[in-house]
Amino acid sequence: xxxxxxxxNNAERKCEAYYTMSGHDHHEHKHGFIRTYLxxxxxxxxxxxxxxxxxxxLLLAGGxxxxxxxxxxxxxxxxxxxxILGKLFFGKEMTTMPPxxxxxLFTMHGSLMIFFAVTPIVIGAFGNFIIPxxxxxxxxAFPKLNMMSFWTIFxxxxxxxxxxxxxxxxxxxxxxxxxxxxSNAVNLPDLGTSLWILAIYLGGSSSLMGSINFVTTxxxxxxxxxxxxxxxxxxxxxxxxxxxxxLWIPVISAGLFLMLIDRTFDTNFFLAGPPAHxxxxxxxxxxxxxxxxxxxEVYILIFxxxxxxxxxxxxxxxxxxxxxxxxxxxxxxxxxxxxxIWGHHMFTSGMSPILGHVFVILTITVSVPTxxxxxxxxxxxxxxxxxxEPPMLFALGIVFVFSIxxxxxxxxxxQVADMYLHDTYFVVGHFHYTLAASVFFGAFAGIYYWFxxxxxxxxxxxxxxxxxxxxxxxxxxxxFSMMQMGIMGHPRRYASAEKYQFLMSSGVMEWTKFAGWxxxxxxxxxxxxxxxxxxxxxxxxxxxxxxxxxxSLEWTVEHPIxxxxxxxxxxxxxxxxEFSSPQTEDxxxxxxxxxxxxxxx
Amino acid sequence: xxxxDVSVNGHMVDDLFWLTTALIGVTFLIIVGILIYCSFxxxxxxxxxxxxxxxxxxxxxxxxxxxxxxxFIGLDLNLAYFDHHAFKALLGSPxxxxxxxxxxxxxxxxxxNFRYAGADGVFxxxxxxxxxxxxxxxxxxxxxxxxxxxxxxxIAEVAIPVNTPILFKITSNDVLHSFFPVNFxxxxxxxxxxxxxxxxxxxxxxxxxIACAELCGxxxxxxxxxxxxxxxxxxxxxxxxxxEGLADEGDDY
Numbered sequence: 001x002x003x004x005x006x007x008x009n010n011a012e013r014k015c016e017a018y019y020t021m022s023g024h025d026h027h028e029h030k031h032g033f034i035r036t037y038l039x040x041x042x043x044x045x046x047x048x049x050x051x052x053x054x055x056x057x058l059l060l061a062g063g064x065x066x067x068x069x070x071x072x073x074x075x076x077x078x079x080x081x082x083x084i085l086g087k088l089f090f091g092k093e094m095t096t097m098p099p100x101x102x103x104x105l106f107t108m109h110g111s112l113m114i115f116f117a118v119t120p121i122v123i124g125a126f127g128n129f130i131i132p133x134x135x136x137x138x139x140x141a142f143p144k145l146n147m148m149s150f151w152t153i154f155x156x157x158x159x160x161x162x163x164x165x166x167x168x169x170x171x172x173x174x175x176x177x178x179x180x181x182x183s184n185a186v187n188l189p190d191l192g193t194s195l196w197i198l199a200i201y202l203g204g205s206s207s208l209m210g211s212i213n214f215v216t217t218x219x220x221x222x223x224x225x226x227x228x229x230x231x232x233x234x235x236x237x238x239x240x241x242x243x244x245x246x247l248w249i250p251v252i253s254a255g256l257f258l259m260l261i262d263r264t265f266d267t268n269f270f271l272a273g274p275p276a277h278x279x280x281x282x283x284x285x286x287x288x289x290x291x292x293x294x295x296x297e298v299y300i301l302i303f304x305x306x307x308x309x310x311x312x313x314x315x316x317x318x319x320x321x322x323x324x325x326x327x328x329x330x331x332x333x334x335x336x337x338x339x340x341i342w343g344h345h346m347f348t349s350g351m352s353p354i355l356g357h358v359f360v361i362l363t364i365t366v367s368v369p370t371x372x373x374x375x376x377x378x379x380x381x382x383x384x385x386x387x388x389e390p391p392m393l394f395a396l397g398i399v400f401v402f403s404i405x406x407x408x409x410x411x412x413x414x415q416v417a418d419m420y421l422h423d424t425y426f427v428v429g430h431f432h433y434t435l436a437a438s439v440f441f442g443a444f445a446g447i448y449y450w451f452x453x454x455x456x457x458x459x460x461x462x463x464x465x466x467x468x469x470x471x472x473x474x475x476x477x478x479x480f481s482m483m484q485m486g487i488m489g490h491p492r493r494y495a496s497a498e499k500y501q502f503l504m505s506s507g508v509m510e511w512t513k514f515a516g517w518x519x520x521x522x523x524x525x526x527x528x529x530x531x532x533x534x535x536x537x538x539x540x541x542x543x544x545x546x547x548x549x550x551x552s553l554e555w556t557v558e559h560p561i562x563x564x565x566x567x568x569x570x571x572x573x574x575x576x577x578e579f580s581s582p583q584t585e586d587x588x589x590x591x592x593x594x595x596x597x598x599x600x601x
Numbered sequence: 602x603x604x605x606d607v608s609v610n611g612h613m614v615d616d617l618f619w620l621t622t623a624l625i626g627v628t629f630l631i632i633v634g635i636l637i638y639c640s641f642x643x644x645x646x647x648x649x650x651x652x653x654x655x656x657x658x659x660x661x662x663x664x665x666x667x668x669x670x671x672x673f674i675g676l677d678l679n680l681a682y683f684d685h686h687a688f689k690a691l692l693g694s695p696x697x698x699x700x701x702x703x704x705x706x707x708x709x710x711x712x713x714n715f716r717y718a719g720a721d722g723v724f725x726x727x728x729x730x731x732x733x734x735x736x737x738x739x740x741x742x743x744x745x746x747x748x749x750x751x752x753x754x755x756i757a758e759v760a761i762p763v764n765t766p767i768l769f770k771i772t773s774n775d776v777l778h779s780f781f782p783v784n785f786x787x788x789x790x791x792x793x794x795x796x797x798x799x800x801x802x803x804x805x806x807x808x809x810x811i812a813c814a815e816l817c818g819x820x821x822x823x824x825x826x827x828x829x830x831x832x833x834x835x836x837x838x839x840x841x842x843x844x845e846g847l848a849d850e851g852d853d854y
Binding site: 098099100103172173174178179180181184187188271272273274275276281282283284317318319320321322323324325326348349350353356357360361364365367368371372374375376378379381382383384385386387388396399400403404407408410411414415416417419420422423424487488489491493494495496497499500501502506577579580581582590 | 602603604605613614617618621624625628629632633635636639640643644645646649650651652653654655656657661662665668669672673676677680681684685687688691692693710729730732740772773774775776777779781783784786787788789790792793794795797798809810812813814815816817818819820821822823825
């Protein structure tokens with residue numbers, strides 16, 4: 001305890017010392033290429049490293065999604081191999097996908113998307129880049145830990161990719177990696193699953209390091225005047241994410257560790273019944289450990305997005321965020337509730353009915369704080385002067401897709417409805433609305449919004465709008481069709497539905513084809529983004545300091561933001577959303593940044 | 602939409618689904634309605650200025666709390682009540698083993714094994730260490746256990762009498778599976794080492810399908826079984842056929 005106090009005091013002292021140091025703004029020029037771009041201690045560079053890592057895995061895992069949809073459109077159809085890559089993967093003679101390859105695809109799609117695409121972009125990139133800037137700190141509390149957290153997840157990513165090349169390929173047991181399919185080495189004997197466990201383990205360690213950094217930084221390194229209720233919502237979202245990470249990553253780590261020794265040393269934690277070596281194991285234990293982390297993980301990924309939406313709706317409506325404190329209280333209450341509702345993933349596991357009822361009530365309670373978010377978002381828009389810039393379009397898109405994702409969660413929270421819908425495509429559609437549509441729209445909103453602060457240039461607006469409109473249409477086509485397929489009873493993780501009469505006669509294939517082609521179109525749409533992103537990075541229009549007329553601190557420093565961020569320690573006078581305030585009546589603009597003193601009256 | 606429902610209680614799942622759809626449909630339309638209205642009415646244009654409102658007044662707080670209460674009571678408790686109501690019928694009142702036809706299920710990788718108690722009406726004891734995924738799906742000791750001697754087994758095909766409560770006892774020989782008789786709107790996991798159960802009652806005869814709903818390995822998607830709902834006499838004839846098959850097998854020893 002004592003030592004941790006000392007650590008935190010150190011962080012504070014470092015913060016003060018930084019600004020009293022002279023000449024620190026020329027600091028960065030002293031470093032060579034390696035210290036500037038690879039082993040950088042600068043939170044902004046680490047944030048960008050996370051961004052590129054995440055985008056790389058987003059493209060990879062997105063490509064896998066397209067292969068999955070292709071297989072389902074043309075199951076084992078030799079006439080329609082996957083374009084271009086089909087021959088490369090399955091040989092010239094055997095042009096169809098073997099079922100184990102299909103299982104590997106959806107397993108790795110899920111794992112890479114969650115742990116190596118969403119986490120690095122939404123938490124790693126935004127968290128590292130934005131938190132110190134928004135709270136007026138020179139850097140993260142522990143820059144070396146920060147660097148280590150990036151290189152740890154990088155190593156995890158390398159192992160993930162390496163696992164494709166071992167015998168029998170990468171993990172095939174689902175991203176949830178249920179025991180005993182994954183824990184009993186008899187079922188999946190090859191190295192892929194063990195490497196998968198190791199990589200997720202490293203990803204988790206990286207998140208832990210990052211989260212400790214986030215929490216310490218937010219609590220200890222806020223500049224003068226930056227009270228907790230003046231911190232922008234994005235930073236709040238990331239802060240709550242970090243708290244959940246710190247609490248629950250150890251739980252999944254424990255589960256994965258037991259699984260790894262079950263696999264390698266023939267222990268018996270998750271084995272019972274005929275395959276067990278000894279008595280006393282229990283496969284359900286894994287599910288409790290997994291969902292004990294797995295459900296908070298949903299909020300871990302969505303909190304930063306909620307924060308981004310709150311901030312962006314305010315900036316682009318030119319209005320203060322409505323009910324800022326109510327939003328914070330709602331977020332905090334979700335942090336508490338998220339930890340006691342994991343059982344709704346296990347309604348069909350034969351759990352006690354009374355326990356089931358408890359989980360039903362607790363789960364649907366989440367809709368109250370969530371409804372307050374929607375109330376606040378819509379009230380922020382109401383009476384505003386809305387600017388439809390690309391980041392705002394994505395933020396509005398999130399309000400739409402997250403309303404579908406959140407509301408369809410109600411079906412699955414109800415034990416009886418879940419008995420039918422569980423493990424069907426309905427669940428897949430639902431969680432893609434929340435985790436794919438909402439979170440990636442959040443990622444895009446953030447990238448379009450902070451791109452000028454990151455690279456000093458603007459992303460092309462027209463291409464941004466095109467990217468949004470096409471993504472919005474196709475993403476809804478894909479995931480709405482999936483929910484429809486789920487209602488028809490299509491179980492998830494099927495390499496083909498052709499064996500089932502009730503599916504083939506119900507027209508599920510038409511929906512599969514529709515979802516499949518929409519997914520192809522959605523994938524192609526992202527080319528617009530990739531071209532826009534890299535094109536604008538080098539050739540985009542140079543951005544002014546505060547292109548969006550925002551009020552928070554990251555828009556008060558000139559590009560390129562130097563190592564140490566602020567030339568002098570900023571002093572904050574007001575909250576982050578002072579738009580259209582009466583104080584600006586005599587000014588030629590409608591916003592007051594957090595650092596300027598009140599205009600003379 | 603939903604596949605055909607052939608069970609006594611399955612309609613309650615559909616009813617709950619549509620009730621939920623109605624409630625969240627209205628909520629969704631309100632959200633999208635306001636979203637679209639705001640996008641047109643409050644877009645930035647010359648001469649239009651945003652109002653300065655933070656929503657931190659006492660009035661806003663009270664209205665937010667009222668809104669939260671409306672959501673909790675109108676949406677949440679309402680749904681929880683109907684869920685509980687449906688739960689009591691579908692999952693909460695299982696028939697006793699005397700009232701129902703009991704069928705034992707041992708799932709294993711890519712096949713469903715079913716077992717009936719046979720003429721004596723008593724299941725032979727299942728021994729985990731005797732389970733053999735090729736010859737002895739239920740781990741029975743047919744030679745020494747009298748109750749086990751006449752147990753009837755069927756692979757990937759199960760017959761049940763119509764209008765009779767059926768109690769499935771479900772477990773697994775290897776990994777997790779999930780027993781999903783689609784037309785009965787229920788699903789129950791098969792766990793090695795644990796026995797779960799499900800009860801159904803069919804209202805129509807015909808052949809229906811059972812799917813596996815929990816990833817169980819590379820041929821997960823092929824793990825299909827047929828559920829034949831028959832009139833009582835057909836069902837008995839079907840069981841007799843199984844018994845004859847068992848007797849023939851016995852002659853081979």
